[in-house]
Amino acid sequence: MDIRSFDSEYVEKNLDMPGCVELMEDTLLKLHRGGFEQYLRTGQPMPGGNIIAFMPAFCFDGYFGAKILSVFPKNSRDGFPSHQGQILIFDGEHGELKALVDATSVTKIRTGAVSGAASKYLARKDSKILALLGAGEQAESHLKAISGLFALDEVRVWNHNKSKAESFCGAHRAIAGGAVLKAADSAEEAVRGADIICTLTPSKEPVVKYEWIKPGAHINAVGACTKDARELDTETVRRARFFCDSVESVMAEAGDYVIPMNEGAFGKEHLVGTLGQLFAGEIEGRTSDEDITIFESLGLAAEDLAAAKYLMDK
Numbered sequence: 001m002d003i004r005s006f007d008s009e010y011v012e013k014n015l016d017m018p019g020c021v022e023l024m025e026d027t028l029l030k031l032h033r034g035g036f037e038q039y040l041r042t043g044q045p046m047p048g049g050n051i052i053a054f055m056p057a058f059c060f061d062g063y064f065g066a067k068i069l070s071v072f073p074k075n076s077r078d079g080f081p082s083h084q085g086q087i088l089i090f091d092g093e094h095g096e097l098k099a100l101v102d103a104t105s106v107t108k109i110r111t112g113a114v115s116g117a118a119s120k121y122l123a124r125k126d127s128k129i130l131a132l133l134g135a136g137e138q139a140e141s142h143l144k145a146i147s148g149l150f151a152l153d154e155v156r157v158w159n160h161n162k163s164k165a166e167s168f169c170g171a172h173r174a175i176a177g178g179a180v181l182k183a184a185d186s187a188e189e190a191v192r193g194a195d196i197i198c199t200l201t202p203s204k205e206p207v208v209k210y211e212w213i214k215p216g217a218h219i220n221a222v223g224a225c226t227k228d229a230r231e232l233d234t235e236t237v238r239r240a241r242f243f244c245d246s247v248e249s250v251m252a253e254a255g256d257y258v259i260p261m262n263e264g265a266f267g268k269e270h271l272v273g274t275l276g277q278l279f280a281g282e283i284e285g286r287t288s289d290e291d292i293t294i295f296e297s298l299g300l301a302a303e304d305l306a307a308a309k310y311l312m313d314k
């Protein structure tokens with residue numbers, strides 16, 4: 001059996017951000033139209049607050065597979081990525097394992113790309129100011145994705161440890177597309193007046209408050225991927241048009257939504273729909289320049305598999 005292996009160097013070189021934004025748009029549309037069977041992931045908590053996750057999906061184009069990865073939220077302190085593992089691709093005819101693709105780099109790039117695609121449809125076209133809350137791997141990929149799609153003037157980076165935000169700004173000027181990068185003193189300072197806000201932290205408590213948000217802003221809420229974690233306060237979610245990658249995942253995994261829902265702030269019907277429905281033109285995105293929109297990103301195996309298959313075919 002010949003199993004091919006694609007390392008992070010290959011992924012970083014061959015999965016360019018503009019191409020990946022398009023690929024994720026196609027993938028979420030295909031998922032919506034029944035091209036994938038997407039199964040709910042298993043995230044098994046382990047000692048130390050870490051997780052081992054199994055994310056499977058089946059594609060009717062003739063392949064299936066899974067991403068298996070560890071999530072170590074405190075890893076950035078020691079210079080390791082928070083998500084590490086492999087994507088396994090099998091052929092759909094005989095179930096043969098065909099390839100292993102580095103999951104650390106795919107996860108980083110595809111997550112920024114999905115938020116890029118969401119922002120393309122939901123953010124105001126004249127968006128000029130980007131706020132990044134968190135200064136890790138996802139901050140880098142969101143900066144790349146969003147600065148490639150909008151003519152940004154300014155990017156504010158907030159991190160709970162300010163020196164990390166400062167070093168992030170120093171290291172990433174080249175990918176900011178000419179925008180000025182600034183380390184913010186507080187999340188409030190970063191968010192006030194921002195047109196696009198990306199929440200990219202493992203925080204369990206809200207890092208964004210409704211009263212800071214400018215009317216018309218778009219939020220990519222990426223960091224909170226479990227039922228007990230949230231980055232947005234109740235009022236932000238209640239007042240916004242709320243979109244997601246998967247409704248099933250939101251109800252099972254999104255503290256941003258289920259914590260306020262379980263407290264009675266709104267019901268299931270508050271969720272407008274998925275990116276797939278939006279890309280298919282079946283639901284309306286923003287209805288006015290004043291709407292606040294949220295894309296809740298949980299991350300799907302279909303996205304990982306599609307990226308891995310693209311790399312394998314390349």
Ligand SMILES: NC(=O)c1ccc[n+]([C@@H]2O[C@H](COP(=O)([O-])OP(=O)(O)OC[C@H]3O[C@@H](n4cnc5c(N)ncnc54)[C@H](O)[C@@H]3O)[C@@H](O)[C@H]2O)c1
Nearest residue numbers: 076082111134135136137138200201202203223297298299
């Ligand atoms: N939705 C998805 O598909 C998806 C994919 C990958 C990662 N994620 C999530 O996105 C978040 C960021 O991932 P990453 O790979 O950039 O991680 P990272 O560890 O590289 O960066 C996390 C950043 O948040 C900061 N931080 C740590 N604890 C914090 C806290 N309590 N409050 C505020 N900030 C804190 C860290 O200093 C760091 O700057 C994680 O929660 C991760 O699980 C989501």
